[in-house]
Amino acid sequence: MSHLPNSLEARDIAYQLHAYTDARRHEENGPLVIEKGEGIYVEDNTGKRYIEAMAGLWSVAVGFGEKRLVEAAARQMEKLPFYHTFSHKTHGPSVELAEKLVSIAPVPMSKVYFTNSGSEANDTALKLIWYRSNALGQPERKKVISRVRGYHGVTVATASLTGLPNNHRSFDLPIARILHTTSPHYRTMKKDGEDEATFAKRCAQDLEDLILAEGPETIAAFFAEPVMGAGGVIVPPEGYWKAVQPVLKKYGILFVADEVICGFGRTGEMFGTTTFNLQPDMITLSKAISSSYLPISALMVNETVYGPVADESHKIGVWGHGYTASGHPVAAAVALENIKIIEERNLVGHVKAISPLFQKRLKDLAASPLVIETRGIGLIGAAELAHGAYLDKPGALGALANAEFHARGLISRNMGDSMAFCPPLIITEAQINDLFDMAEAGIEAVS
Numbered sequence: 001m002s003h004l005p006n007s008l009e010a011r012d013i014a015y016q017l018h019a020y021t022d023a024r025r026h027e028e029n030g031p032l033v034i035e036k037g038e039g040i041y042v043e044d045n046t047g048k049r050y051i052e053a054m055a056g057l058w059s060v061a062v063g064f065g066e067k068r069l070v071e072a073a074a075r076q077m078e079k080l081p082f083y084h085t086f087s088h089k090t091h092g093p094s095v096e097l098a099e100k101l102v103s104i105a106p107v108p109m110s111k112v113y114f115t116n117s118g119s120e121a122n123d124t125a126l127k128l129i130w131y132r133s134n135a136l137g138q139p140e141r142k143k144v145i146s147r148v149r150g151y152h153g154v155t156v157a158t159a160s161l162t163g164l165p166n167n168h169r170s171f172d173l174p175i176a177r178i179l180h181t182t183s184p185h186y187r188t189m190k191k192d193g194e195d196e197a198t199f200a201k202r203c204a205q206d207l208e209d210l211i212l213a214e215g216p217e218t219i220a221a222f223f224a225e226p227v228m229g230a231g232g233v234i235v236p237p238e239g240y241w242k243a244v245q246p247v248l249k250k251y252g253i254l255f256v257a258d259e260v261i262c263g264f265g266r267t268g269e270m271f272g273t274t275t276f277n278l279q280p281d282m283i284t285l286s287k288a289i290s291s292s293y294l295p296i297s298a299l300m301v302n303e304t305v306y307g308p309v310a311d312e313s314h315k316i317g318v319w320g321h322g323y324t325a326s327g328h329p330v331a332a333a334v335a336l337e338n339i340k341i342i343e344e345r346n347l348v349g350h351v352k353a354i355s356p357l358f359q360k361r362l363k364d365l366a367a368s369p370l371v372i373e374t375r376g377i378g379l380i381g382a383a384e385l386a387h388g389a390y391l392d393k394p395g396a397l398g399a400l401a402n403a404e405f406h407a408r409g410l411i412s413r414n415m416g417d418s419m420a421f422c423p424p425l426i427i428t429e430a431q432i433n434d435l436f437d438m439a440e441a442g443i444e445a446v447s
């Protein structure tokens with residue numbers, strides 16, 4: 001596709017290397033330029049409107065164009081645009097946000113550490129875990145287990161935690177000390193004769209077998225999303241968490257719940273931890289914490305984690321870790337206002353009320369012979385596509401469906417051949433119907 005010289009498209013091709021993109025294909029096709037957003041919609045630079053069925057990247061809980069967030073940012077910019085939280089310094093927004101997060105935490109948490117992305121929150125969790133093992137005089141306890149198809153970020157360590165081939169291939173990852181256990185995806189991972197309940201128990205057994213093979217005294221922590229997002233929206237089978245958590249308890253392994261997608265209402269409770277009755281020691285949050293209007297993320301830790309870390313910092317003189325923008329005052333002010341909106345508008349109750357329709361329309365997509373499975377909970381879901389002609393080209397069908405969705409004014413995200421839907425939490429019933437009408441038509445067009 002050729003673009004006008006000096007157009008945004010041409011300059012984008014000239015100057016940007018994009019995340020998660022085939023750079024040579026981008027040079028040929030160019031970008032989609034999104035110019036503005038309102039509610040669940042965004043508009044491109046030709047004036048075409050799309051339902052943003054991914055809330056950006058699983059992010060914009062309160063929708064685009066929320067003036068209260070703009071005003072909160074402007075107020076804080078005027079007052080104190082930046083200050084840091086290093087070496088005993090603090091400021092109002094970071095204190096208030098930390099206090100708020102502890103007060104709404106789904107399990108008792110004692111401290112909050114601020115970071116700027118989901119990756120940084122998980123990376124910090126990992127460093128804290130290693131630091132804690134040293135503090136406890138257990139230097140051999142450094143291995144960490146995550147799951148195949150889990151997604152925890154893209155730093156060297158968190159891309160290693162991520163259990164997806166594209167995050168490892170050609171990067172020489174994963175690094176040592178990071179192990180992966182079975183993905184809780186029943187359809188692809190079940191063995192002959194296993195029903196869902198047996199499969200859930202076997203996942204826990206696989207985890208225990210791995211722990212025993214490595215030596216339980218060497219395993220420090222387990223990282224998992226309550227519902228896997230980027231791995232294809234994988235809702236664990238009934239009984240999975242009930243079987244997995246006792247294994248962690250048995251061997252004194254810390255549980256890090258990565259709530260970067262699930263947090264702030266997505267699953268129909270404020271946290272996925274509540275939906276699945278989890279007992280994590282650490283929780284990582286990002287995205288919907290500020291509806292991604294500004295980058296901010298957080299790591300919450302309980303006293304079991306905080307205590308030894310605090311002692312060690314005292315012993316050696318410093319917890320030598322921090323990002324310049326940790327707890328950035330403008331981002332923190334926006335996050336606080338965003339959480340206020342989620343609470344005032346009872347968006348969690350709203351998700352509970354409208355998710356049955358969302359899940360029904362998602363399930364109905366399986367009427368197409370192209371859809372081999374739908375998966376979802378709350379306001380998150382995916383439809384997996386398959387067709388004999390594309391069996392040797394994973395992702396090709398998903399890309400085709402994406403193009404058909406785009407043509408109809410719908411933005412989804414294909415994770416391989418799984419089409420994900422994760423709209424802003426403010427979506428209405430009528431808009432859910434519009435979204436799935438377009439998805440149905442798009443899939444029909446590919447068939």
Ligand code: PLP
Binds near residue numbers: 117153
């Ligand atoms: N954890 C989960 C569950 C995610 O979905 C993501 C991003 O999609 C991350 C961590 C990484 O977050 P970021 O892209 O902000 O680094």
